[in-house]
């Protein structure tokens with residue numbers, strides 16, 4: 233199944249005092265989705281924001297909101313993120329305690345469900361829940377912070393997930409350290425949703441379109457889809 237290339241810039245490294253300018257700028261610059269990294273200071277060693285930020289961003293763009301929950305447990309908050317306007321809600325396989333139930337709940341809330349795995353987690357962790365997911369998110373850095381270096385070894389895992397999900401309508405997202413230099417390997421491995429934080433926001437709103445275009449073109453050239 234051919235999956236469209238999607239760029240999902242993360243607002244994690246944005247100036248939150250200027251979130252309107254950032255989100256509208258990313259929208260105009262050609263973002264396919266807006267990626268929101270929710271961190272709890274427990275599952276990951278950093279705290280970012282919660283459903284109120286999702287609600288604020290929802291008012292700023294009609295683009296799909298891709299909400300990545302790095303929180304444990306996630307279940308008590310799924311309804312709040314759905315109500316705030318998330319379109320895709322992704323939970324970590326490592327966050328527990330009941331991954332299957334979390335994914336069922338996201339679908340029951342009428343949202344697209346994603347499962348994420350950390351760099352050290354094997355793809356076998358997602359295999360039992362493939363019937364319940366619309367997206368598998370492969371972390372290419374250890375979660376918690378923007379601006380880290382891409383871990384190339386995860387590309388082999390992306391390839392294996394591509395084989396595991398062949399014929400299914402499941403997007404493969406890669407997140408962490410994505411730049412115009414690393415996007416080619418990620419796309420060649422089979423990731424079709426590229427999350428970029430610092431490389432997308434670098435230089436401010438006047439640079440967003442160039443930043444996104446550089447990542448998109450690098451990925452498209454690598455997969456032979458660039459016209």
Ligand SMILES: O=C(CO)[C@@H](O)[C@H](O)COP(=O)(O)O
Nearest residue numbers: 375376378379408409429430
């Ligand atoms: O989930 C995370 C980090 O935990 C990511 O979404 C990063 O925030 C992406 O930022 P860059 O690595 O592209 O700077």
